[in-house]
Amino acid sequence: MLFNSLDFAVFLPLLFFLYWFVFPKNIKQQNVLLLAASYVFYGWWDWRFLSLILFSTVLDYLIGRGMDKTDDEPKRKWLLTCSILVNLGFLGFFKYYNFFTDSFTEMFSLFGQQIHPRAISIVLPVGISFYTFQTLSYSIDVYKRKLEPAKDFVSFATFVSFFPQLVAGPIERATHLLPQFYSKRKFDYALAADGTKQILWGFFKKVVIADNCAEYVNIIFQNYQEYSASTLVLGAVLFAFQIYGDFSGYSDIAIGVSRLFGFDLMKNFAFPYFSRDIAEFWRRWHISLSTWFRDYLYIPLGGSRGGLWMKIRNTFIIFLVSGFWHGANWTFVIWGALNALYFLPLMLVGKNRSNLDQAAEGKLFPTWKEAGQILVTFGLTCLAWVFFRAESVAMAIDYIANIFSASILAKPEVFPIGILALVVLFVAIEWLGKEEDFAIQSIGVKWRRPLRYGVYYGVVILIYFAGNYSNEIEFIYFQF
Incomplete structure (x- = not known):
């Protein structure tokens, strides 16, 4: 049963009634x-x-x-x-x-x-x-x-x-x-209300951001040889937001639904695209899996306690296994290896735990240094996502090779201005709520009720009118 289905819209209220x-x-x-x-x-x-x-x-x-x-x-x-x-x-x-x-x-x-x-x-x-x-x-x-x-x-x-x-x-x-x-x-009303807001934000991520991005990602990746480098860059960026909106949206809905029934699930995403290096990214992306591999594979292998070669070996093992966990395709293995290569220099110079706080914590704007680090980390992540999205290793290599061409300065043939505007709005809201468990957790908490509920209804309206309902699109991670 899909969260974004009419079946679930009937299933959840009925179960909630029986339960409480x-x-x-x-x-x-x-x-x-x-x-x-x-x-x-x-x-x-x-x-x-x-x-x-x-x-x-x-x-x-x-x-x-x-x-x-x-x-x-x-x-x-x-x-x-x-x-x-x-x-x-x-x-x-x-x-x-x-x-x-x-x-x-x-x-x-x-x-x-x-x-x-x-x-x-x-x-x-x-x-x-x-x-x-x-x-x-x-x-x-x-x-x-x-x-x-x-x-x-x-x-x-x-x-x-x-x-x-x-x-x-x-x-x-x-x-x-x-x-x-x-x-x-x-039953805890405050917990249930918080869970409902997280469900709301999860649906926004899924049907407004992920599913709308998916249509253009599919067009670009399926016809990548026909497009300019600038369009291919756009395709990689849109896929980055598709997979984040899709997967973290599922986690938000799952955590929110659990709260409706009095359960607490662990946080699975912590605004990973605001990371300042790859090590920080992996502390914020799919936290439940990365910590699982850390505790049940990396540490038993010796972790970082051994010599240099043991550290390198264990780093590659953890990332390769993580890639292989995602799917039975060499593209996922290479995606894992590429992230290991990103991570390795930080570990070797002892910088892999440099950014343990949130970027621009307590501030509205990041420093120029932080902004540059965030953009570089996001760019490296998007490059790796190409392997994750491509159907084969050859396609991923060809896609990336076509990015590094003179047409990088050309006007993109595919430029969905409406979707890009929604992505910008999404990033802005995520940035404002980056120190919370989820973006809209505290937005408007101290505002007067009409204004606060106006924000929530605004999200509902966006979900209704801007969401992609052409068909019930499965969550990407269902295939894993």
């Missing part, structure tokens, strides 16, 4: 309701893949209980290994089987050998990369004794399949989200 007005005082009944709603939400796409979620849930629940019942370290390690292998096995089969068979075929063909491995038509289950990592965090934390294993199966199953963040995150840690299913929830 029919089962307001019974935690178990509320959890059962959320579990059933989550399975309906996911099964709306394809009910057959509910079996995968259920299998993963039962497996990790039993493994967690098994690790709790023994102090035998080899047995506990074996149980953890079982969880990792089974979960990653499912992920590898559904997401990467054809990628590996195609890659092996191409590799052997380079040596004059023709092999014909069996190809399988595999449908990628929506959100498998997200809920797989979420359940893995549970098994690993139970093994490390950072978390008491779940004893109530319904609570655990609801944690695994919690519908707001099930298919595109944030990737929650069991230590943060699971205990919330054990505690009594009481």
Whole structure:
């Protein structure tokens, strides 16, 4: 079920009514309701893949209980290994089987050998990369004794399949989200109002910014050989706002919806396009994934504690795996490698943690130095996004090569003035709210009610009249 669908517009109010007005005082009944709603939400796409979620849930629940019942370290390690292998096995089969068979075929063909491995038509289950990592965090934390294993199966199953963040995150840690299913929830008007504003802003990002940019991004990328370099630059910039509006918009809606039901999800985006270097960008972009890789891969590999070559190795591993997590295509791997190359100089000179605060914190305007750093970082990010968006490595290289040509000074053949005006408005609002959890969280809080609600209704009007409703466009990260 898509957030930006009529189905969800009926689903959410009905669930909200049942949750708070029919089962307001019974935690178990509320959890059962959320579990059933989550399975309906996911099964709306394809009910057959509910079996995968259920299998993963039962497996990790039993493994967690098994690790709790023994102090035998080899047995506990074996149980953890079982969880990792089974979960990653499912992920590898559904997401990467054809990628590996195609890659092996191409590799052997380079040596004059023709092999014909069996190809399988595999449908990628929506959100498998997200809920797989979420359940893995549970098994690993139970093994490390950072978390008491779940004893109530319904609570655990609801944690695994919690519908707001099930298919595109944030990737929650069991230590943060699971205990919330054990505690009594009481309706909090301030929390719900804050959540509603975040949902509103998430929809603006998705249907006004991302979906409008998407139409022109598709035109430019599909016909890039026909356009001037200036148009290709515009295409890369529009894609940067498309993917940010799409993915952070989903996270805003997910976090906001969770607040309506009394839950707190982790912040997933912190205004990444205002970053002053790539290290800061990765502290602000898809925070739940980058911190997951940091805690469960980078640190166990040794982090930055070892020598120079170990630091370089670990940096490349973390970025390459991050790229590969996004999709079964070499374009994602190169996107990860390119970001590693961006990041490496900062790490080698010890500057990767230089910008821990917000740019122009407490100020309306950045300094000239900050503005220059933001523009350079955004430009490097847009260049890397070309690989993320391109259908093949050859296309990405050709696209970038065409950017660096004399036609960079030509007038763009595609210049959607209306969409660009909306993007400028969007950036301005994001900048004004950059020190909050989301851009419009505090805008107008101290204003008189008519003026404050005028702003909110203004956003609603923009969503209605400027949103792209030509069709229900799926969120980009559904494919991951």
